[in-house]
Amino acid sequence: MSQALNELLTLSLIAIAVGMDAFSVGLGMGMIPMRLMQIFKIGLTVGAFHIWMPLLGIMLGKILSETLGMVATYIGGTLLIFIGIHMFISSFQDDEKVSLKLKGIGLILFAFSVSIDSFSLGLSLGIFGTKIITAVLLFGIFATVLTWFGLLFGKKIKGILGQYSEAFGGSILLFFGIKLILAF
Template identity: 60%
Template sequence: MNVEAILGELLTLLIMALALGMDAFSVGLGMGLIRLRARQILYIGITIGIFHIWMPLAGMLIGRVLSDTFGTIATLLGGGLLILLGVQMVFASFKKDEKPLITPVGFGLIVFALSVSLDSFSVGLSLGIYGAKTFLTVVIFGIVSMVLTWIGLLVGKRVQSWLGSYSEALGGSILLAFGIKLIFPF
């Protein structure tokens, strides 16, 4: 393989990683609108990066064996989880006396990371069918999504200080809208 072909493949994977990571940025922006400490932001970014490694890896491995029917199912599940998180955040913003049902800590972080990375499972299915380089692909996807998540969370945190009590409702609305967009692409 010549240098131009390798650079072309790297550029293609980077563009795909940026496209997949933009959902992590958007959702990170929404989640950043709730009060998060720097350590939580670090863990959230790392967790989403890890999910963006193993979800496309699982997709690539399965994609080499099965059809891409599961891509649609993964997208619908991811959209449904984001809608659930978004609705929960909007309702929690109006009930300040209660703790949110799902927060980006522990199991809530796993649900959050899973909902953001399910679309990368679909992409992994396609890449597995076409025989893409597995290690390079998942490392690029993981690093790009981790960095974009951190950027989204930090921007969201900055905006949260400006919006005050409305920031959690706005963050929930962003997650809700993104979940609807995943289920009903328009």
């Protein structure tokens, strides 16, 4: 296998691994009622964050120490925990109104929290001299597609779980927030 093809395969596998968090979190968020156009926009936003977060990591990695990566990971984990707790608690309230909106700042915070691990990855990408443009485009493409799959699959699971789906989705986000912070 040629070196270029080998690097493309390796970067694709890394992109899938990084995008699996987007799939898992999308699975949890998919249990919140939303339209297909909103799912489309969420996937594109998460994909865009998976492009610019590693680029930012690469640029800042040369200037700042690695502790910034850990601080960013803690912030992302904390955001997921708060969103998960909010979803879990609101699932037991009687009102039918959706309390968490994935629009505007809510969408930005969601995409940021899902993409924070790609920032840390960007810190190390510059060291290995990988093809940065290829890497970040693959990260963006896989994160977008995996987010769409997660949201759509979560929407299907919601139909199965009924009223408990938002609590289940919140539990997934809570778990991934704790996973980010504890790095296990």
